[in-house]
Amino acid sequence: MELLKAEGLTKSFPVEAGLFRRAAGGVRALDDVSFSLEAGESVGVVGESGSGKTTLARILAGFLAPDGGKLVWEGRPREFFSRNAWAARVQMIFQDPSASLNPKLSVQTLLAEPLRQRARWDGLSIPRGPALVQRIEEALVEVGLAPEARLAYPHQFSGGQKQRIAIARALAAGPRLLLADEPVSALDLSIQAQILNLLADLREKHNLTMVLISHDLTVVRQLTDRVMVLHQGKAAECGPTAGVLAAPQSPVTQALLEAVPAFLR
Amino acid sequence: MTALLKIQNLSLEYRRGPVRAVRDVSLEIHPGESLGLAGESGSGKSTLALVLLRLLRPDEARVTSGRILFEGKDILTLPEPSLRALRGGPIGMVFQDPFSSLNPVLTVGRQIEEVLEIHAGGRNRPRALDFLDQVRLPDPPRIYAAYPHQLSGGQRQRVCLAMAIAGGPKLLIADEPTTALDVTVQREILNLLDALRRDLGMAMLLIAHNIGLLSERTDRLAVMYAGEVVELGPTAQVLGAPSHPYTQGLLQSLPKISKGSGRLPALPGQPPDLRRLPSGCPFRPRCPSAFDRCVQEPPRLLALEKSIRSVACHLRHGTS
Numbered sequence: 001m002e003l004l005k006a007e008g009l010t011k012s013f014p015v016e017a018g019l020f021r022r023a024a025g026g027v028r029a030l031d032d033v034s035f036s037l038e039a040g041e042s043v044g045v046v047g048e049s050g051s052g053k054t055t056l057a058r059i060l061a062g063f064l065a066p067d068g069g070k071l072v073w074e075g076r077p078r079e080f081f082s083r084n085a086w087a088a089r090v091q092m093i094f095q096d097p098s099a100s101l102n103p104k105l106s107v108q109t110l111l112a113e114p115l116r117q118r119a120r121w122d123g124l125s126i127p128r129g130p131a132l133v134q135r136i137e138e139a140l141v142e143v144g145l146a147p148e149a150r151l152a153y154p155h156q157f158s159g160g161q162k163q164r165i166a167i168a169r170a171l172a173a174g175p176r177l178l179l180a181d182e183p184v185s186a187l188d189l190s191i192q193a194q195i196l197n198l199l200a201d202l203r204e205k206h207n208l209t210m211v212l213i214s215h216d217l218t219v220v221r222q223l224t225d226r227v228m229v230l231h232q233g234k235a236a237e238c239g240p241t242a243g244v245l246a247a248p249q250s251p252v253t254q255a256l257l258e259a260v261p262a263f264l265r
Numbered sequence: 266m267t268a269l270l271k272i273q274n275l276s277l278e279y280r281r282g283p284v285r286a287v288r289d290v291s292l293e294i295h296p297g298e299s300l301g302l303a304g305e306s307g308s309g310k311s312t313l314a315l316v317l318l319r320l321l322r323p324d325e326a327r328v329t330s331g332r333i334l335f336e337g338k339d340i341l342t343l344p345e346p347s348l349r350a351l352r353g354g355p356i357g358m359v360f361q362d363p364f365s366s367l368n369p370v371l372t373v374g375r376q377i378e379e380v381l382e383i384h385a386g387g388r389n390r391p392r393a394l395d396f397l398d399q400v401r402l403p404d405p406p407r408i409y410a411a412y413p414h415q416l417s418g419g420q421r422q423r424v425c426l427a428m429a430i431a432g433g434p435k436l437l438i439a440d441e442p443t444t445a446l447d448v449t450v451q452r453e454i455l456n457l458l459d460a461l462r463r464d465l466g467m468a469m470l471l472i473a474h475n476i477g478l479l480s481e482r483t484d485r486l487a488v489m490y491a492g493e494v495v496e497l498g499p500t501a502q503v504l505g506a507p508s509h510p511y512t513q514g515l516l517q518s519l520p521k522i523s524k525g526s527g528r529l530p531a532l533p534g535q536p537p538d539l540r541r542l543p544s545g546c547p548f549r550p551r552c553p554s555a556f557d558r559c560v561q562e563p564p565r566l567l568a569l570e571k572s573i574r575s576v577a578c579h580l581r582h583g584t585s
Contacts, residue, residue, distance in 0.1 A: 193518035193531035222520035261477035
């Protein structure tokens with residue numbers, strides 16, 4: 001079943017030049033990109049910086065409106081949904097968990113807001129007191145953290161643990177689509193496999209649809225069923241991940257594959 | 266062959282904590298050789314790069330033991346003027362972020378000529394242009410006149426390389442030289458580093474957290490964990506048949522294109538807090554094969570029998 005469909009997404013950013021920041025034309029970050037996501041599948045979006053992959057993620061997350069094209073969620077246009085309604089469906093995790101978690105808030109506070117929001121959205125009674133604490137502790141245990149972690153602050157955790165908190169927070173909102181923008185690139189090498197396994201487990205458990213944005217083809221191979229290679233805002237190649245990586249057709253994909261060291265191919 | 270750089274039993278601690286960031290490290294780099302240094306954050310690899318040129322402030326960090334001999338002279342006891350003559354000259358450096366290594370208000374040409382003035386007997390425009398050409402920058406006269414902000418990340422890193430080789434280095438220390446760059450640009454820069462090393466006959470210490478980057482560009486590989494070198498040997502052998510349980514577990518955990526999806530055999534736990542190291546072997550809490558002796562006694566980096574490889578693990582060194 002089709003969950004999300006993107007048709008002809010286009011986005012330009014103005015380029016300013018000179019002392020007085022005159023508009024000096026625009027750069028097409030995304031140029032007529034179309035695809036569809038089936039419920040429960042995992043799709044990789046691959047490309048170099050400037051390829052448009054992060055712009056695409058930000059449009060899907062609702063942080064950015066496209067200049068042209070449309071997004072359709074289960075037959076309804078993006079505009080049909082309020083900001084909160086979209087956030088209840090689509091959540092995102094980022095490369096640097098230190099930057100995406102508010103350092104002034106305890107883990108408990110970070111998780112309480114999306115949990116309350118979700119209850120409000122589902123028309124359930126809003127959890128408070130011991131019930132809320134229990135929900136928070138369950139969310140932490142699910143991502144492999146101790147229940148007591150709820151009382152701590154982000155700086156007290158390692159990079160991998162912070163990413164687990166960010167994942168718990170994203171899932172607390174009850175999304176059906178999870179966008180992961182380079183979720184392990186900033187983590188220590190010996191921690192990356194733990195987080196990749198966690199994402200795979202959670203995807204299966206919650207039947208999540210996932211869009212993984214990455215420059216690293218080994219990670220894309222590990223986590224996705226299909227892949228779209230972006231280059232200068234356009235889709236250069238699309239197809240099943242195993243097939244595309246076994247026999248890449250586009251020179252862009254070939255160059256990205258060649259960048260993978262031989263012993264990781 | 267005598268070593269160009271010889272690090273002997275080096276230990277260093279940061280005063281805050283105190284954090285023992287480098288512990289009893291011994292390494293040699295031979296002329297013309299490329300040595301890779303792999304390690305995660307907190308492994309001590311970047312601290313090691315900085316202390317090799319005494320770039321750490323004495324009020325920040327202090328060397329608690331050991332020597333660093335470059336062509337027989339101990340860098341740790343060298344007077345400041347001799348040290349300045351070494352930095353950017355016989356020992357070149359390239360760092361992760363090329364933008365912060367360049368002076369934003371000077372043209373590229375001017376910055377290369379400054380290196381020539383200090384280390385090569387005077388300013389010389391043709392030679393500066395030649396170095397820009399050697400790092401394969403297109404249109405050297407245009408780059409010569411440009412300011413750093415007018416260049417791309419890859420071009421800036423090439424300029425940093427041009428400045429390093431303008432000093433005529435015998436040893437180039439490259440600390441995460443491609444981490445800030447796109448993957449395909451990374452590869453170009455690594456190829457360039459390799460070609461320059463061969464052409465100019467310099468030795469290289471290539472430091473990276475990404476062990477994959479080191480796989481194709483280094484003769485030997487040192488793997489650091491919690492401030493120690495835990496495994497050392499020819500790169501192909503270390504990656505092909507790792508001996509330390511950390512290296513083994515790390516390499517097994519990496520996703521590979523040919524492996525397909527499915528669960529990865531992840532290493533459990535996380536790198537230790539250097540302020541609260543476990544007793545004995547620092548990898549013990551994450552090690553699937555740890556036994557009694559690993560709790561009691563820290564393993565030392567010892568040569569494997571009949572091999573040019575060494576490993577710091579009790580499993581590999583019997584009960585002596």
